[in-house]
Amino acid sequence: MIQAAVISNGLQGIHRYFVSNEKVNYSVLEIEEDFNPDLTPYDLLVVPNGCDHIAMAKIKDKVASFLEEGNALFCFDGWFTNWIPGNQWVMSNEKKTIDIRYKVKTDTYNLFEGIDIDKLIYNHNISGWWACGYIDASKNADVIVEDTWQRPIIVLDEKTTNGTIILTASGPLGDSGAIPTDDESSYSVLGQLYQNMLSLIIKKINHETSMF
Amino acid sequence: MKKIGLLFNGVWSHYTFATAPKYKDLIELIYIHDFDETSLDRLEALMIPFQSNQNAIAKRKDVIYDFLAKGKKVFIEGDSSMDWIEAKWEDRPTNNYWWVENPNNPPISDTDFTHPIYEGLTPRQSCWHTHGSYTSMPSQAKAIQKKPDGEIISWETQQYGGTLFATTLDPIVEHGVQQITHLDHYVDKLIFWLSGDKASGSFDVPRENYGIAVSC
Numbered sequence: 050m051i052q053a054a055v056i057s058n059g060l061q062g063i064h065r066y067f068v069s070n071e072k073v074n075y076s077v078l079e080i081e082e083d084f085n086p087d088l089t090p091y092d093l094l095v096v097p098n099g100c101d102h103i104a105m106a107k108i109k110d111k112v113a114s115f116l117e118e119g120n121a122l123f124c125f126d127g128w129f130t131n132w133i134p135g136n137q138w139v140m141s142n143e144k145k146t147i148d149i150r151y152k153v154k155t156d157t158y159n160l161f162e163g164i165d166i167d168k169l170i171y172n173h174n175i176s177g178w179w180a181c182g183y184i185d186a187s188k189n190a191d192v193i194v195e196d197t198w199q200r201p202i203i204v205l206d207e208k209t210t211n212g213t214i215i216l217t218a219s220g221p222l223g224d225s226g227a228i229p230t231d232d233e234s235s236y237s238v239l240g241q242l243y244q245n246m247l248s249l250i251i252k253k254i255n256h257e258t259s260m261f
Numbered sequence: 262m263k264k265i266g267l268l269f270n271g272v273w274s275h276y277t278f279a280t281a282p283k284y285k286d287l288i289e290l291i292y293i294h295d296f297d298e299t300s301l302d303r304l305e306a307l308m309i310p311f312q313s314n315q316n317a318i319a320k321r322k323d324v325i326y327d328f329l330a331k332g333k334k335v336f337i338e339g340d341s342s343m344d345w346i347e348a349k350w351e352d353r354p355t356n357n358y359w360w361v362e363n364p365n366n367p368p369i370s371d372t373d374f375t376h377p378i379y380e381g382l383t384p385r386q387s388c389w390h391t392h393g394s395y396t397s398m399p400s401q402a403k404a405i406q407k408k409p410d411g412e413i414i415s416w417e418t419q420q421y422g423g424t425l426f427a428t429t430l431d432p433i434v435e436h437g438v439q440q441i442t443h444l445d446h447y448v449d450k451l452i453f454w455l456s457g458d459k460a461s462g463s464f465d466v467p468r469e470n471y472g473i474a475v476s477c
Contacts, residue, residue, distance in 0.1 A: 058270055059314030061342050080271075081317070082294045099312050101271025103292055106475035127273030129471050137472040140277050142439040142464065173358040181438060185472075219273065 051254055053093040054078050054086065058101035066223030067095065072251060073224070080104045088115045092254055093247075096124040098221035106130035116212035121250045123243075125227070127182060127219035135187035135209030136216055146177025148197055155191040157205070160245045166194070168238035169220070180220035190214075213253060215246050222246070263289040264305040264456040267433070268296060272312045274437030280470050283462050287452060293317045301328050306455035311338040311392065311431035319345040330422040334455050337427040338434065341393055348416070348427060349397040357390050369414055371407040376417070377454045378426075378447070379405070386446040388414075393429040406430075439464065 053073050057063045058080045067075040073093070078086045084104045088094060088111060096105065105112070109132040116122060116134060128138045151170050153161050172178040183200035186192055189208035192201040206214040221227035222243040228236050269275050269290040279288045291300045293314050301307065307328060309318065318325070322345040329335055337343075341350045359368060369388035372379055379387050387406070394412035398404070402418035406428070415428035432451060436444040449460045 058272070059316050059342075060270075060312055061340055080294075080314070084294075099272055101314075102273065102276075103269075103271040103475055104294075105271075107477050109475075127277075129273050129276050129473065130475050131472045138273075139468060139471040140273065140439075140466050141468075142466050146440055173361050175358065175361060177440065178357075181440070182471075 050074055051092040051251055052076070052090055053095055054088060054091040055095045055097060056080065056100055056105070057097075058099070058104065060099045062227075063097060066097070066225055066227055068225060070224070073247060075224070084108065085111070088112070088120075091115075091120065093121045093123065093250055096122070096126055096128075097223060098126050098219060098227060100124075100126045102126070102128050102130045102132065106132045108132070113210070116210035116214065119211045121213040121215070121253070123215050123222075123246065125217045125220060125222045133214065133216065134206075136190060136204060136206060136214065137185040138182060138216070138218060139185050140182040144196075144198060146175075149177035150197045151180075151194050151202055152196075154193065154195045156193050157191060158249050160193060160205075160242065160249065162245065164238060164242050164245070169194075169242075180218040182218050184216055184218050213250060215249075262303070263287060264303075264458060265289065265308060265452065266291045266301060266304045266306070267308045267310065268293055268313060268318065270310075270312060270314045270317075272310075272434075274312065274434045275310055276437070276470075277439070277466060278433055278437035281464050281466060283460050283464050284452070287456065287458050287460060296321050296324065298324050298327065300324070301333075304328075304333070305457075306334040306336065308433055308455070309335065309337045309339070310433040311340060312434055313338075313340075315340065315342045315345070318343075326421055328423070329425060333423040335423065335425050336451065336455060337425070338431050339427060339429070346425075346427065347399045348395050348402070350393050350429065351396050352393045353391065353412075353429075355390050355392055359390075360385075366409075368408060369406050370409040373405045376405050378450050380450070382446055382450065386443055388430070389435065389441050389444070390431075391429045392431060395427070395429065398427075399425075436464070439466070 055067045186201040186204045190204045190206035194203035202218045204216045226240040398416045399418045401420040402416040404413045406415035417426045
């Protein structure tokens with residue numbers, strides 16, 4: 050079992066979507082004044098959708114050290130501050146959501162195995178519901194998914210630091226989903242993709258895979 | 262001069278909204294963990310968006326009620342964890358796609374279009390989706406918007422001195438997200454009601470606003 054820290058800035062849903070199980074033990078770290086958590090007990094840091102990127106920027110050096118020690122970071126949000134090494138999320142409203150399509154580009158670890166990418170593109174036949182903006186990705190990173198205009202939407206970066214960074218352009222994911230829904234078929238993919246990402250991290254921690 | 266404060270939970274949609282050139286000279290971001298009585302000096306109104314840290318706000322609720330007692334305006338997009346106002350929000354399923362599947366049956370059927378925020382808006386501009394219903398509201402509050410089943414979506418009261426307006430709509434967050442393209446109408450009316458200032462132009466998102474450093 051791996052140890053994961055989930056950052057919470059007081060929004061509802063975090064405790065529902067990140068429930069400890071046989072694979073991973075989740076600890077929710079609540080952001081309060083003078084937020085300065087001890088990350089040393091954890092293998093994985095999860096920054097879910099709707100997080101506080103002022104607080105994260107204030108612990109930027111601590112996150113960098115955490116990654117240099119070989120640990121993992123998931124960020125499924127729009128980090129407008131510059132706290133993630135080598136990669137920057139950028140908001141953009143220049144493109145129309147009706148034109149948004151996603152394509153798997155470089156998926157070395159088969160994270161999209163069993164994933165119907167159309168579920169990330171369409172909801173009730175309307176496109177552009179899941180992610181926002183794009184990632185200005187490190188040249189060292191793999192772009193797993195790009196959009197219509199070849200902008201990175203999901204990124205895996207194993208080279209900028211000694212750790213593993215997996216990012217979405219504010220596309221919500223979670224251990225058991227990420228959005229309250231009355232339409233389970235549209236949103237179950239959010240948990241499935243997360244599980245594939247989590248399995249990669251567990252394998253890496255257990256040295257069952259390598260970057261080559 | 263900025264007259265409206267926006268309680269800022271470090272969330273990107275709050276940031277995108279308040280830093281857009283259209284609004285940046287009208288709205289002051291107030292980081293929730295720095296929020297105290299001095300934060301509201303010189304301001305006429307306060308916005309509290311959806312995706313706020315309700316526990317952190319609850320610790321500072323006296324600052325908000327003192328502001329209201331001075332005759333100011335407060336606009337709240339809350340959520341069901343909010344226990345610092347005399348009203349009860351209950352979650353309801355959010356239907357983002359009624360306009361695709363059942364466009365003649367919007368989630369809100371009854372709006373007081375004489376209210377300054379809603380005056381001149383179309384029904385579509387005054388409702389995109391809701392995140393819950395108010396099952397109770399302060400003793401002297403008046404309902405402004407209701408669902409077809411009579412549940413309350415928006416209400417307003419002057420019983421605390423100024424005007425407290427609460428809604429389960431989320432215009433600030435959704436305008437920041439920019440996936441709903443007709444929210445300028447609602448938000449610009451809201452800003453005028455809160456401050457007397459008129460926002461104009463399109464909602465642009467400057468690249469240089471992203472990747473900023475924060476001093477510790």
